[in-house]
Amino acid sequence: MDLVTGIKERRSIRKFQDKKVPRELLEEVVNIAAYAPSWKNTQIARYIIVDDEKTLSALANEKCTYGFKGNVAIMEGAPAMLLLTYVEGRSGFERDGSYSTLKEDRWQMFDAGIAAQTFCLAAHEKGLGTVIMGYFDEEEVKKIVEIPEGQALAALIPIGYPDIDPAVPPRKDASKLLTFI
Ligand SMILES: Cc1cc2nc3c(=O)[nH]c(=O)nc-3n(C[C@H](O)[C@H](O)[C@H](O)COP(=O)(O)O)c2cc1C
Numbered sequence: 001m002d003l004v005t006g007i008k009e010r011r012s013i014r015k016f017q018d019k020k021v022p023r024e025l026l027e028e029v030v031n032i033a034a035y036a037p038s039w040k041n042t043q044i045a046r047y048i049i050v051d052d053e054k055t056l057s058a059l060a061n062e063k064c065t066y067g068f069k070g071n072v073a074i075m076e077g078a079p080a081m082l083l084l085t086y087v088e089g090r091s092g093f094e095r096d097g098s099y100s101t102l103k104e105d106r107w108q109m110f111d112a113g114i115a116a117q118t119f120c121l122a123a124h125e126k127g128l129g130t131v132i133m134g135y136f137d138e139e140e141v142k143k144i145v146e147i148p149e150g151q152a153l154a155a156l157i158p159i160g161y162p163d164i165d166p167a168v169p170p171r172k173d174a175s176k177l178l179t180f181i
Pocket residue numbers: 010011012013014070071131132133134135169
């Protein structure tokens with residue numbers, strides 16, 4: 001699959017086949033996502049993948065999704081889920097701990113976002129579907145899955161073999177998005 005096709009054909013997948021994803025394949029996807037760019041190559045993204053059924057069903061509740069039922073339904077049908085975290089205090093920071101720019105600590109989420117999209121594109125190329133979920137409650141998730149000290153949760157990303165082929169949600173084109181100066 002060429003890059004443009006991958007970018008255009010990746011869709012958010014919210015329904016998965018009842019089929020386990022081999023850990024070796026998930027490892028391959030993470031090894032591709034590791035090529036995502038990051039602030040000063042700090043590589044702060046970390047990938048905690050839950051494929052244990054008990055833990056997955058414990059996470060699939062409205063407390064963890066900030067009350068958003070749609071995400072509970074997605075999680076209930078997912079054979080695995082990535083808890084994408086980032087190591088705090090490096091991206092966007094100087095060695096003395098001060099912020100490098102006026103964006104302060106927001107480069108951390110920027111880096112995590114690039115890592116998320118790179119992960120999703122790599123998964124798509126390998127025949128896997130993903131959906132980035134922003135509706136989650138970090139504290140509730142932490143009650144179920146231990147997140148290492150010094151890491152924060154950036155997104156939840158259910159992953160599995162797609163059971164749907166969604167239409168492309170409408171996209172704006174360059175006539176609306178682009179300004180030349
Ligand atoms: C930061 C972010 C948060 C998102 N949060 C959710 C979410 O909580 N639940 C969900 O079903 N989709 C979520 N999405 C998926 C978007 O709805 C989806 O990307 C958008 O509708 C475009 O569809 P596509 O990904 O198929 O192109 C999120 C996407 C992003 C980038």
